[in-house]
Amino acid sequence: MQIIFDGATVRHDAREAIHPLTLSLDDHRIGVIGLNGSGKTTFARLIAGLTVPSDGKVMIDGLDSVADANTLRGRIGFIFQTPGNQIILPIVEDDIALGLKPLKLGKAEIAARVEAALSRLGIAHLAKRRPHELSGGELQLAALAAVLVTAPSLVIFDEPTNQLDLKNRAVVEQAIAALDESAIVISHDLDLVATFPRVLVFDQGRIAFDGPAQQAIARYREIALR
Template sequence: MIEIEDIVFRRDGAPVFDGLRLRLDAPRVAIVGRNGSGKSTLLRLIAGLAEPQGGEVRVGGVKVAKDRAGALATVGILFQNPDHQIIFPTVIEEIAFGLEQQGHPRDEARRLAGAALARAGHPDWAERLCHTLSQGQRQMVCLTAILAMEPRWILFDEPFNSLDIPSILRTEARIAALSQKVVTVTHDPARVRDYDRVIWLEQGAVAADGAPGAVLPAYVAAMERLARETPC
């Protein structure tokens, strides 16, 4: 379970969250909301990449902001832009890095990385340069690196952004096939209509929380109303 306990988070003195409390345990959870509502910040807090000024986030009992080793074994995050995540020149180095962070010796990490690439259906990518891959392929490298570490939860921040339709459909299928529990942030309600739970964030607070069939129509209607009321 992801436990978000009364978190307080400010950025440059401005409040993003002020006492947010959530429990996430469904296999597929989606988070929707306007830009600036706190969606991506919430994912970073769940992954332990940001620490709240108040309250606490636990994933599977791990205090992710305090226990980096425990966080790496429990939760992985796929950023909106894979170029913000990839730091090594070759695919095998990129995938092996997280395994080394978990304590695997370098040779063992590379062996496990190669096995992860084989499971992903791309054993021939090992020595390819990451910058030569397409956006969707670089995203696949990032996901493979996460899967190699075998976390219990995987967080996706706008995974369909900047992808063409075939890549969107492939990404959607990959997420659906994962054995891990998933939290997905998206601006595209159609991509999460089959999820188990949808949370609509508005200015750092929960505007609605429940089944997609209830939350998504209300969210879309509110966004359409906002578009009509906002001058071009």
């Protein structure tokens, strides 16, 4: 998937959350790091079509993120910081099936796709569970299954290891590493993006560095400790 920012800007009143940004992305794994409020999540929401540019454009495989939003729907999955809030139905398998409703599939086909998404992540045993019964890592995987069932080309993760213990963090890290789909990972967990070939460092709404993980992490530390 090719993502092009063409002078894309986001303003909140008089403040620019994202300064005019011109950038091309087509890497399989991209990390996004930076201090709180630096523009990371706004950047990701622009890609997913959840935030509209104040000026400029974001193009996804030649399609405009605003004008062609309906066509792009389903091609990009977004896992929010609090995946428990993303699971809105009381049973996990029903919530995963919800994303397939617009496709007008038969019940058997929906059931097969849900089962495949759960099995792919090794969580078929969670199908009948309720969200409040799941651990933090299991919630992340259930939310990911609900995204993968729609067959996106790109999955965006917003702080996927936030508040997870070591065991659950490892589960989520392994799930991300195993994805065939492209992934953009926003994180304060520097170890999570430490092997990524490309990491963007955001600082006050601008990209302060764009390159290999270890150099990006070094630049982030300079910004954080200045």
